[in-house]
Amino acid sequence: MRQRLSVDAYLEGILSGDRVILSRGITLIESKLKNDRQLAGELLNKLLPATGKSLRIGITGVPGVGKSSFIETFGKHLTSLDKKIAVLTIDPSSKKSGGSILADKTRMENLAHDPLAYIRPSASGLSLGGVARNTRETMLLCEAAGYEIIIIETVGVGQSETLVRGMSDFFLLLMLAGAGDELQGIKKGIMEMADAVAINKADGKNKVAAQQAVGEYQKALHLFPKSDSEFATHVVTCSALENTGISELWELIREYQNLTTKNGFFEKNRRNQNLEWMHDHIRQTLVDQFYENASMKKALKSTEKLVSNGKELPLAAAQRMLEIFLKTKS
Numbered sequence: 001m002r003q004r005l006s007v008d009a010y011l012e013g014i015l016s017g018d019r020v021i022l023s024r025g026i027t028l029i030e031s032k033l034k035n036d037r038q039l040a041g042e043l044l045n046k047l048l049p050a051t052g053k054s055l056r057i058g059i060t061g062v063p064g065v066g067k068s069s070f071i072e073t074f075g076k077h078l079t080s081l082d083k084k085i086a087v088l089t090i091d092p093s094s095k096k097s098g099g100s101i102l103a104d105k106t107r108m109e110n111l112a113h114d115p116l117a118y119i120r121p122s123a124s125g126l127s128l129g130g131v132a133r134n135t136r137e138t139m140l141l142c143e144a145a146g147y148e149i150i151i152i153e154t155v156g157v158g159q160s161e162t163l164v165r166g167m168s169d170f171f172l173l174l175m176l177a178g179a180g181d182e183l184q185g186i187k188k189g190i191m192e193m194a195d196a197v198a199i200n201k202a203d204g205k206n207k208v209a210a211q212q213a214v215g216e217y218q219k220a221l222h223l224f225p226k227s228d229s230e231f232a233t234h235v236v237t238c239s240a241l242e243n244t245g246i247s248e249l250w251e252l253i254r255e256y257q258n259l260t261t262k263n264g265f266f267e268k269n270r271r272n273q274n275l276e277w278m279h280d281h282i283r284q285t286l287v288d289q290f291y292e293n294a295s296m297k298k299a300l301k302s303t304e305k306l307v308s309n310g311k312e313l314p315l316a317a318a319q320r321m322l323e324i325f326l327k328t329k330s
């Protein structure tokens, strides 16, 4: 393991936009070691005044919809406007399979070489809750390092998009024309969370179908109640391959930002997200303390046997475990 720096060394490096120190800072906040957590906590506290000023954009869509191609084209557009952008990925697949849908190294190669862009995949082997905590803290570090736009990417196949929605200002859903909602695995609830739906791959033979899909999705969205943001969910087309619809989408996001800044939703949303963040952290810490406690580990092992053999009821066993846990705390 590489040596840790002092809090001030992390602080200075990150505030001055040093990418190597930023990466080391992220590795620190990803660590589960007690000393590291403490150091990370101090660092985050000191960085706090420099955070919160970015625009946080969540992006989701099923594998193959073109997320990484889109982020690359979109990201290049932003850096051409001289914006510093950070791309974070939340990948719920990396825990189960050991492999990962999102983390393959050849993704976003152009963007990865752009001095104004910083790309960081999520740490693998964590629970969704752990990934969420890491991503939020990573986001803060990137903001302190001067990244003005944070893109948080996730595969739209499970609960992770709700998490990403909960930490972004603007939520973009990428879809394909003619694939059918069911085939695309997108639940209605996810469409409801979106501030914009972009039909990607609107190029070549697909162009007409993409235009038709706009109408269909608009009709479907019409059935949803209006969002608190007062921004009507837009459906647009784009092609990451041909770089069309990309600058328009950025304009749309700016429109959203202007509107919600004026009507107060932007701030209100951030405040609610902070509360959610706090409660998530409490829950996550309790769960970690429970499962990482040595005597709990032992007690759970024997109790699991009793429950799976039908010798103890799950609820009674859970209650007994919680009582043991509370005793270790008192």
Ligand code: GDP
Pocket: 061, 062, 063, 064, 065, 066, 067, 068, 069, 070, 200, 201, 202, 203, 238, 239, 240, 241, 242
């Ligand atoms: P992801 O799994 O959502 O990240 O999707 P990728 O970005 O890896 O793209 C999946 C496939 O779709 C790749 O073969 C891309 O070249 C292709 N693709 C992505 N965007 C476009 C697009 O705008 N137009 C066309 N025709 N193909 C695209």
